[in-house]
Amino acid sequence: MSRTSRIALACTTALLAATTGTATAHAAQAGPRPADNCVVNVETGTSQCFATFRQAIAATTNGRVTDAPLSAKDINPTLIERLRDSSRTRGAQDVQLGIVYQHSNYGGTSVTYSAGSGCQSGNGRDYQADITGGMNNAVSSLTTVSCWLELWDSPSTGGFHQEYQQSTSYVGDAMNDRASSVAFL
Numbered sequence: 001m002s003r004t005s006r007i008a009l010a011c012t013t014a015l016l017a018a019t020t021g022t023a024t025a026h027a028a029q030a031g032p033r034p035a036d037n038c039v040v041n042v043e044t045g046t047s048q049c050f051a052t053f054r055q056a057i058a059a060t061t062n063g064r065v066t067d068a069p070l071s072a073k074d075i076n077p078t079l080i081e082r083l084r085d086s087s088r089t090r091g092a093q094d095v096q097l098g099i100v101y102q103h104s105n106y107g108g109t110s111v112t113y114s115a116g117s118g119c120q121s122g123n124g125r126d127y128q129a130d131i132t133g134g135m136n137n138a139v140s141s142l143t144t145v146s147c148w149l150e151l152w153d154s155p156s157t158g159g160f161h162q163e164y165q166q167s168t169s170y171v172g173d174a175m176n177d178r179a180s181s182v183a184f185l
Contacts, residue, residue, distance in 0.1 A: 036109040038133035072110035099143040118146035127184040139179040147184035
């Protein structure tokens with residue numbers, strides 16, 4: 001085999017290997033996305049994650065709200081009011097306390113927190129939880145449902161904290177991507 005033929009064969013083999021590696025990488029990325037809409041019951045500590053926000057809301061409301069948007073980014077005041085009303089329904093098992101989001105403007109991964117009853121006064125801590133679902137140090141926006149939310153930069157509601165009395169599309173530079181725990185007031 002001539003030197004030119006060996007070089008051409010080596011180049012073809014390298015190109016084929018690179019193409020196969022790229023195809024394999026694309027195939028690995030094309031698989032199902034991990035569930036990025038989680039529900040956490042702060043009383044029991046149980047959590048479950050879903051592929052869509054709609055599925056997460058249907059689960060946390062025990063099927064009382066089944067037409068939430070597919071993405072948490074599309075949450076709106078009407079849905080928040082329906083969640084508040086849903087938790088007042090006779091026989092309701094879960095009350096939605098609040099939702100935290102990975103990105104500003106309610107985007108990315110979401111974690112919806114629930115409990116057996118809502119917050120009582122707004123003047124004291126009714127519930128607290130460490131932030132889970134891959135959201136530790138990743139919260140950028142939040143929705144208040146039946147409680148005010150207080151974000152803390154350390155686990156077990158320690159360290160620096162900031163209180164939010166209404167839904168907030170950006171938690172601010174002081175708390176952005178720093179929250180490790182949350183209290184519900």
